[in-house]
Amino acid sequence: MEVVTVAVALGFLLLVGAAGSAGDEAREAAAVRALVARLLGPGPATNFSVSVERSLAAESGLDTYSLSGGGGGAQVRLRLPRPLPAVPGELIEATPNRYRYYQNVCTQSYSFVWWDWARWEQEIDWMALNGINLALAWSGQEAIWQRVYLALGLTQSEIDEYFTGPAFLAWGRMGNLHTWGGPLPHSWHLKQLYLQHRVLDRMRSFGMIPVLPAFPGHVPKAITRVFPQVNVTQLGSWGHFNCSYSCSFLLAPGDPMFPIIGSLFLRELTKEFGTDHIYGADTFNELQPPSSEPSYLAAATAAIYAAMTAVDPGAVWLLQGWIFQHQPDFWGPAQVKAVLEAVPRGRLLVLDLFAETRPVYLYTASFLGQPFIWCMLHNFGGNHGLYGTLEAVNWGPKAARLFPNSSMVGTGMAPEGINQNEVVYALMAELGWRKDPVPDLAAWVTSYADRRYGVSLGDAEAAWRLLLRSVYNCSGQMCSGHNRSPLVKRPSLQMNTTVWYNRSDVFEAWRLLLTAAPTLAASPTFRYDLLDVTRQAVQELVSLYYEEARTAYLNKELVSLLRAGGILVYELLPDLDNLLATDGRFMLGSWLEQARAVAVSETEAQFYEQNSRYQLTLWGPTGNILDYANKQLAGLVADYYAPRWQLFMEMLANSLTQGIPFQQHQFDQNAFQLEQAFVLSVERYPSQPQGDTVELAKKIFLKYFPRQVSGSLRQTDHLKPCSP
Known part of the structure; x- marks a missing residue:
């Protein structure tokens, strides 16, 4: 052997x-x-x-x-x-660094929320196979908080009113939200405790360091009933929510209850789960602190750390550095210094969360010597859409290591949502073990295609080189990591269809993958990629047909408007929905079944499903963060995006025929009725794939490539043969 x-x-x-x-x-x-x-x-x-x-x-x-x-x-x-x-x-x-970090606080809600142990086991295997040794482990903490709040004298109803629903827990944990989407069922706490024990055991068996949560200072309003003299400040609202769901209460750092609550929680948490001595807490995530005085910010920071060390003298605080880049007008040098120097050097481990696009270490003198991890955030909301900044990702870690007096101690992947753009994460994982950047990304992505499909094939390799130079080569102001395609946004006449790449490269990569299909059709990874690239090509076509419709409306050309709008609504979107239905990973039914499977009753199943539907669409009760977590899923395209587009085109046509201006406000009101109806619907969706990905991708290509790609695109996007 x-x-x-x-x-x-x-x-x-x-x-x-x-x-x-x-x-x-x-x-x-x-x-x-x-x-x-x-x-x-x-x-x-x-x-x-x-x-x-x-x-x-x-x-x-x-x-x-x-x-x-x-x-x-x-x-x-x-x-x-x-x-x-x-x-x-x-x-x-x-490895050149101590840590290879994984997760974002938001990943827990956008991607992990409905996972069972089988899915967690797969993820931890992936983490191990990709060299991760530091990761958040935040499941089950609400059960611990419930114990603490009950011990402090809060009633069960007050606790239930405070917690958000499962799909929004990430923002409850950071003080952005309370109440919305809740309450949490009793069974939820029991299942999450069980799950957390298994996650921690497996992570530790691989030698990974799980990061547990700590007390960030936010408390339920009901704490003021139990302790009338407690000193709390109500923060401002967040994310277009009113204070019914936002405006959290922050305990004053000097209040005697601060160390009591902080140590009670951590003591109960570590009693239940043990500890690896690294804890995460985010007090001012996208929240304006009540004071910009450095003395206040230092005191607030020191109080959180003191509550940790009261229970665990060896505690290290993992802090998301997102706060410093998200509100740069507030976080000036004095404010940043107050936070960074309030914790002993080496005991504050900072995540430079969006370093591939907006690195913070550059203007904070390497976080004033506090150790930091260079992170790639990459994706917001778990959106589908081909996107990456591979050049910046490739060179960023070494540049950070070479920065004067660098305190970089690791690299990290910190997406808000996963299950998309696997090539980006493959590169970032490899960079965790490389001392230098990949010298030739074109050669690397060629090799990636060979490894992914198990065979060297010129057309597939060329397709990936085209994707590398287009969708995966974003730079500058457009690199937000968020999919803003008109396809997944509530329509208007002001939608921006600008992209940072030549659409022709995407269409040519699409053609090349289809050329490779006879050889690679048996490969599951190839079929996934073909679907994903076809999905991206359809996303591009939606933008082009929208541009045609908008131009026709502005020129008062009713026939052209009806033609472009009709193709978009009655042909293109149904074709996309049918294609997505060939893979369970792109099906709304699969997504909702995950949520329902967590339940112990039909009532709970409906509650979890509605949480999931809200997150994908309205996000809040009135569309507070509308379409932020957009996905392209079979069922969602047909019953959510397509009806909005149909309404939009009908109202544009009525505007022309009646000779009156298009009323965006009226459209928004009508669209909200459609969106809300989808969220509240109890319609079940298939979770088993139907149809053949390759055949449907080929049909879509043959239908639209001659019609739109070689037609209007040739005029607007300079389509020409591309040599990889």
Whole structure:
């Protein structure tokens, strides 16, 4: 039997920590062996010999792997070759940084909220395979808070009124929201506690460091009933919500209850879950502090840290640095300094959350010496839409390491939502182990295509190079990470269709993938990518037909308006919905079934489903953050986006025929009725895929490529043959 020996990690895939006991080593080795069996099956897994040896990392203190053994000459693919490929000698590699971080507080709500243990197990395996060693573990904390609030004298009804619904917990935890979408059922707390125990056990078995939550200072309003003398400040509203759901109460840092509540929570939390001594807390996330005085900001920061160390003297505070870049007018040098210097140096670990686009370390002197992690945020709201800043991602970590007096200690992936743009995360994960950037991204993405599909094929490689130079090469002001396509927005005559790339590159990549389809159609990853690129091409077509319709309306050309609007509403959007229905990952039914599966009764199932529908669409009761978490899902396109577009085109046509101006305000009111009806609907949607992705993608291509792409696009976007 050919055997590959893996010391510390599964080749270039898995890491473990650089410190620990012999018992830890045995546990981590067993965890890796179990992962290999889950990934490859019990038979092929026997070809791997796994050991964990702390001595490999002892000298540098950095995570290290060693790979040796094997035989034969085949290239490693998704399907293991037989015999295993030879490893030339022994390969030893150490990461350049201490941490490879994963998650955003918002990921917990946009992507993880309805997960069961089976889905969490897959994710933790992915984390291990991609070298993650530091990640949030925030499930179950509301159950702990409930214990604390009951102990403090709050009633169950007061606690129920305070918590948000499951789909909005991230913002409840950061003090942005309360009450909205709630209350949390009793069964929710029990299931989340169970889930958190399993998540923590598996993460720790891989040598990862779970980050637990700490007290950020926000309290329920009912605390003032129990303690009438307590000193609290009501903060301003957030996200177009009124104070019925926002305007949280912040405990004054000098109030005697601050350390009591903070230590009560952390003591109860660590009693339940243990600790790895790193805690997250975000007090002013997108919230204006009650004072800009440095003394106040320092006191507020120090109070949070003091509550941590009262329970855990070795506590390290993980802080999202988003606050400093989100409100730059408030966070001047004095205010930033007050926060950063209120915690002993080395005990505040800052996430430079959006560093690929707006790095904060540059204007804070490397966070005044506090250690920080260079993070790629990439995606807001879990939107679909091909997007990336791969050049900035590639060069950013090294630039941060070389910054004068740099205090960078790691790299991180901090998307608000996952399950999109896998190539971006593949590059970022690799950079966690590279000392230097990838020297040639075009060559890298070519190799990525080969690895992804298990075969080298020129058309597929060329398609990926075109995507690299277009949708994945954003730079400048347009790189928000948020999909603002007219497809997923409430229509108006002022919609911006500008993109940072040549649409022709997307259409040509689409054509090349279809050319490769006869060879690659059996590959699940290829079929996913073909659907995703076709979806993106349809998104581009929506913009073009919208432009035609708007121009026709402004020119008072009713026939042209009806033509463009008719194609968009009655052909293009139904075609997209049918295509999305060929893959369960792009189906509203799958999304809603996840939510319903958490429930223990039909009443709960309907409640969770409505939470999920709200998040995808209105976000709040009146469309407070409308379409922020937009997705392109079968069912959502047909029953939410398409009816809005139909209404829009009908009202434009009526405006022309009646000779009156288009009334946007009236349209918005009518559109809200459609949106609200969708959210409140109890219609069930299929969760099993129907149709063939390749065949439908081909039909859409043949239908629209000659009609629109080679027609109006040639005039507006300079379509020409592209040599990759």
